[in-house]
Amino acid sequence: MLDILIIGGGPIGLACGLAAQKAGLSFVIVEKGCLVNSLYNYPSTMTFFSTSEKLEIGGIPFVTIHNKPNRAEALEYYRRVAVSNNLPINLFEEVTQIKPSAGGYTITSSRQTYHAKKVILSTGFYDISVNLDIPGEDLPKVKHYYKDPHYYAMQNVVVVGSSNSAIDVALETYRKGANVTLVVRGSEISNRVKYWVRPDIINRIKEGSVKAYFNSNLAAIREHEVDIDTPDGKVIIPNDFVMAMTGYKPNFDFLAKLGINLTKDKFIPEYNQHTMETNMPGMYLAGVVCGGLDTHLWFIENSRIHADMIINDIVAKDQKK
Structure with a gap:
């Protein structure tokens, strides 16, 4: 059984993987598209609002010749982070079901079944248009x-x-x-x-x-x-x-199907703001998915901290057992 299954191979999903790796936890990242799929689908000419240091994850420097990095530079950075750290990532594999089971969760994907003590949902919001x-x-x-x-x-x-x-x-x-x-x-x-x-x-x-x-x-x-x-x-x-260009939204149907409570106005999922754990024990949220319909609330630069918050909580609870 894995310690953690991370759903979503975007920047914050990778950050969670780096934090889990540092803590010595076993994990797999599952991504239904390519690596950092949302960034890949950005316009080819896109330039970030954030500077490169605010897009860094895991303390790994993001070196760029521009004040504001562009899409190509970001794709190269996150790919190098994933490869150089040997993060276990399964791409083009969609998670279809998560059910509580003995000791954690059973996760079914388009390819296989996983058993994990904890689940981190870092699924973003770019897949469904408004x-x-x-x-x-x-x-x-x-x-x-x-x-x-x-x-x-x-x-x-x-x-x-x-x-x-x-x-x-x-x-x-x-x-x-x-x-x-x-x-x-x-x-x-x-x-x-x-x-x-x-x-x-x-x-x-x-x-x-x-x-x-x-x-x-x-x-x-x-x-x-x-x-x-x-x-x-x-x-x-x-x-x-x-x-x-009317915006995008998280997959609320999937979150509700997992048993995560959502507010009725902006469909913001319920979670502990100090640990990022949802109302489903052992199931955590990370990144922009936490904002529900308020997709301007979370970005890479201010949600990178979710990775350490989650892993610290998991480690602390394991030490109490």
């Missing part, structure tokens, strides 16, 4: 994930949202020759947008390079046009692609 729930959202031209701006050159692109992902998409596709329209529910660009990017989009809107509808909502999507509800009434514009 839908618009409007007619036409199921059309192939509607995208909730974005990779590269070149694909949208010379196309009519509607971008929905006003946070970092939406603004990055709007600016990058505009600079590759797209005709960009930004649809924002609020009255202004979000204050969460990276400080060096926010003035850029505001100026592009002021000069008319990017058309923006504020206090507005995308109402319907059709093959070659969209409807936008604005303060001045419905607007119909030509459209080739809709980039719905």
